[in-house]
Amino acid sequence: MAIVEIKDLTKKYGSLVAVDNISLTIVEGEIFGLLGPNGAGKTTLINILTGLVKVDKGTIKAFGQDIGKNGDDVKRQIGLVPQDLAIYEDLTCLENVSFFAGLYGLRGRLVKEKAMEALDFVGLSEKAGQAPKKFSGGMKRRLNIACALAHSPRLIIMDEPTVGIDPQSRKHILNSVKTLNSRGCTVIYTTHYMEEAEDLCDRIGIMDHGKIIAMGSSNELKSLVTDQSTLIVNLSSPLERVNIDGLKEIKGVVDIWSDENTISISSSRDINNLDKIISYFSSNDIHIAGLESKSPNLETVFLTLTGRKLRD
Numbered sequence: 001m002a003i004v005e006i007k008d009l010t011k012k013y014g015s016l017v018a019v020d021n022i023s024l025t026i027v028e029g030e031i032f033g034l035l036g037p038n039g040a041g042k043t044t045l046i047n048i049l050t051g052l053v054k055v056d057k058g059t060i061k062a063f064g065q066d067i068g069k070n071g072d073d074v075k076r077q078i079g080l081v082p083q084d085l086a087i088y089e090d091l092t093c094l095e096n097v098s099f100f101a102g103l104y105g106l107r108g109r110l111v112k113e114k115a116m117e118a119l120d121f122v123g124l125s126e127k128a129g130q131a132p133k134k135f136s137g138g139m140k141r142r143l144n145i146a147c148a149l150a151h152s153p154r155l156i157i158m159d160e161p162t163v164g165i166d167p168q169s170r171k172h173i174l175n176s177v178k179t180l181n182s183r184g185c186t187v188i189y190t191t192h193y194m195e196e197a198e199d200l201c202d203r204i205g206i207m208d209h210g211k212i213i214a215m216g217s218s219n220e221l222k223s224l225v226t227d228q229s230t231l232i233v234n235l236s237s238p239l240e241r242v243n244i245d246g247l248k249e250i251k252g253v254v255d256i257w258s259d260e261n262t263i264s265i266s267s268s269r270d271i272n273n274l275d276k277i278i279s280y281f282s283s284n285d286i287h288i289a290g291l292e293s294k295s296p297n298l299e300t301v302f303l304t305l306t307g308r309k310l311r312d
């Protein structure tokens with residue numbers, strides 16, 4: 001069943017098109033990932049979904065209802081974990097979660113009980129009486145998540161919940177997303193980390209410049225580029241001293257990307273051109289420090305579709 005239906009959605013900031021005519025359906029029970037670099041429009045799309053940003057064009061239905069008309073009713077069934085921490089540093093954890101639970105419509109003695117449950121879920125029950133002021137980034141992130149959970153939403157939206165935190169908290173957060181989902185909660189998860197999208201998501205929409213440029217399971221997305229393999233050449237001297245134009249002439253080479261010390265060469269799988277590539281480097285006196293052959297991952301998919309890296 002469709003839990004969210006987005007049709008022809010466009011949002012502009014002046015002349016910048018932050019969300020460009022997106023249509024998208026989220027199915028109940030799935031973890032849907034929005035994967036894209038900074039500035040792709042992920043947060044804008046999320047904020048539109050939760051009614052925080054007005055659209056210029058298009059419609060959004062959640063739980064079968066138009067969010068423009070039945071905003072409050074819809075919002076009670078959604079939990080939003082915003083990209084920028086939204087917690088009160090001077091309130092205790094319990095007060096923070098209870099406050100947001102109240103905003104989402106929870107009332108009476110249930111509030112404290114549910115707030116404690118949410119804190120327990122993110123591993124912060126022992127800190128319930130403490131204010132997050134001196135917490136680590138990871139603990140603050142977990143509190144931020146608990147604030148969106150106490151009212152037991154049907155749909156939870158997490159906007160880059162693991163940016164800039166320690167590996168242990170990251171693992172904790174990724175596991176809690178899986179647990180929430182196994183309990184029946186639908187999840188929309190935005191990230192610019194392709195490993196997270198690959199690990200977590202049933203379906204992924206790759207976003208760039210306000211558009212969803214490809215959508216499907218991780219395997220489906222990878223199959224878009226499986227007729228290619230990528231060779232990564234590490235150089236011992238910086239690239240600006242090296243002319244690689246001739247590489248494009250080698251049979252089978254489809255695309256080349258480079259950054260400071262590496263050149264990524266993608267070739268058709270059915271043509272073996274490794275010898276020619278290596279001899280190109282040696283005949284041009286370019287020293288190769290290392291070679292790596294990569295099977296496609298979501299980074300490769302993004303590179304192939306856009307010519308750019310996911311992370312800058």
Ligand SMILES: Nc1ncnc2c1ncn2[C@@H]1O[C@H](COP(=O)(O)OP(=O)(O)O)[C@@H](O)[C@H]1O
Pocket residue numbers: 013016018036037038039040041042043044045
């Ligand atoms: N309130 C705003 N005013 C003007 N431009 C904005 C605003 N919010 C976002 N943008 C621009 O819209 C684009 C998409 O931003 P955003 O949705 O935050 O992307 P992401 O979350 O994928 O990093 C960016 O170019 C950003 O600078």
Ligand SMILES: [Mg+2]
Pocket residue numbers: 042043044083159160
């Ligand atoms: Mg964002």
